Amino acid sequence: MTQELSAWRGGITAIAHSNIALIKYWGKRDVTLNLPAAGSISMTLGGLNTRTTVLFDEALRSDELWLNGQRVDDPKMSTFLDRVRRMAGRADFARVKTANDFPTAAGLASSASGFAALALAATRAAGLSLEPHELSILARLGSGSAARSIFGGFAEMSAGQAQDGQDSFAHQLAGADHWDLRCLVTLCAQGPKKHGSTDAMIHTAQTSPYYEPWIDDVPQALDRARAAILSRDFDALAQVSEESCLRMHASAMAAGPGILYWRGVTVELMHLVRELRAQGMPCFFTIDAGPHVKVFCLASSAQALEAKLREVDGVLGVLVTHPGQGAWVEDEHAS
Ligand code: PMV
Numbered sequence: 001m002t003q004e005l006s007a008w009r010g011g012i013t014a015i016a017h018s019n020i021a022l023i024k025y026w027g028k029r030d031v032t033l034n035l036p037a038a039g040s041i042s043m044t045l046g047g048l049n050t051r052t053t054v055l056f057d058e059a060l061r062s063d064e065l066w067l068n069g070q071r072v073d074d075p076k077m078s079t080f081l082d083r084v085r086r087m088a089g090r091a092d093f094a095r096v097k098t099a100n101d102f103p104t105a106a107g108l109a110s111s112a113s114g115f116a117a118l119a120l121a122a123t124r125a126a127g128l129s130l131e132p133h134e135l136s137i138l139a140r141l142g143s144g145s146a147a148r149s150i151f152g153g154f155a156e157m158s159a160g161q162a163q164d165g166q167d168s169f170a171h172q173l174a175g176a177d178h179w180d181l182r183c184l185v186t187l188c189a190q191g192p193k194k195h196g197s198t199d200a201m202i203h204t205a206q207t208s209p210y211y212e213p214w215i216d217d218v219p220q221a222l223d224r225a226r227a228a229i230l231s232r233d234f235d236a237l238a239q240v241s242e243e244s245c246l247r248m249h250a251s252a253m254a255a256g257p258g259i260l261y262w263r264g265v266t267v268e269l270m271h272l273v274r275e276l277r278a279q280g281m282p283c284f285f286t287i288d289a290g291p292h293v294k295v296f297c298l299a300s301s302a303q304a305l306e307a308k309l310r311e312v313d314g315v316l317g318v319l320v321t322h323p324g325q326g327a328w329v330e331d332e333h334a335s
Pocket of ligand 1: 020021023024025026040111112143144145146197198287288289
């Protein structure tokens with residue numbers, strides 16, 4: 001057995017997909033507990049994966065994190081593991097190995113798949129077996145969007161009202177085989193995003209005159225998106241998703257100073273998507289806290305659409321994703 005394998009004997013490996021919000025989460029009602037100010041709806045993205053192995057080890061003197069093969073310090077991960085230790089009533093530190101098969105921290109929601117995979121792997125490695133909604137609550141404490149990646153297909157996150165956040169978790173709206181959509185993740189820039197989502201949300205809430213109207217508008221969008229997904233009404237989903245995306249960005253842009261995630265190519269792609277839709281190709285765009293444009297379409301138009309997107313100047317690549325399953329445990333190494 002190689003040294004690497006023996007170091008991980010007894011570890012638990014979990015895999016989670018990223019997700020893309022159709023109705024955006026942008027604002028917190030409690031920053032410490034990471035409670036969203038409004039609900040959100042997403043599709044889990046099969047094809048964008050985080051794979052995380054966790055091993056608790058009494059010989060360790062601190063938590064050890066390996067990200068994409070590099071040893072890194074991440075206080076947020078240790079805080080997260082502290083919660084797991086408290087839940088499991090144990091004090092030993094953990095070795096964590098995690099890898100994304102897509103660009104990390106570039107606005108592709110690596111925190112969503114990362115904390116979903118960590119929540120599942122860490123709790124199982126600590127000897128806990130949580131219900132999906134409990135895992136969703138735990139994942140939320142790492143990153144709000146991670147609460148949705150616990151579930152496959154289409155997920156809805158509830159803002160909840162309880163001060164302790166026990167009613168703030170996601171649930172599945174429809175499974176991965178409900179609707180054969182594609183989400184074409186169109187890469188528009190390299191490197192990490194310029195404004196982390198937590199700081200940007202707080203800044204928007206504190207300084208944007210559009211923040212409150214934005215939050216007040218979310219419930220009607222959730223109702224429309226939920227109905228469109230359940231009835232597979234592509235045009236209705238296109239309309240409400242683009243509105244949600246543009247309203248989220250409008251609230252951030254109106255902050256003081258304004259937060260601007262888009263590049264020129266981002267805007268070119270939005271125009272192209274609308275032109276193609278006007279010509280009869282069912283497609284729509286959405287954009288998170290970064291420059292990349294995610295374009296939804298039916299599976300039957302994915303190939304033609306991908307070719308069109310690749311022709312645009314400044315597009316660095318296109319990742320074709322589909323509704324994926326919820327987070328799962330891959331295997332348990334023999335201990
Ligand atoms: O949960 P975070 O910190 O990854 O923030 C997510 C924010 C958006 O991606 C812009 C919207 C969303 O709902 O995923």
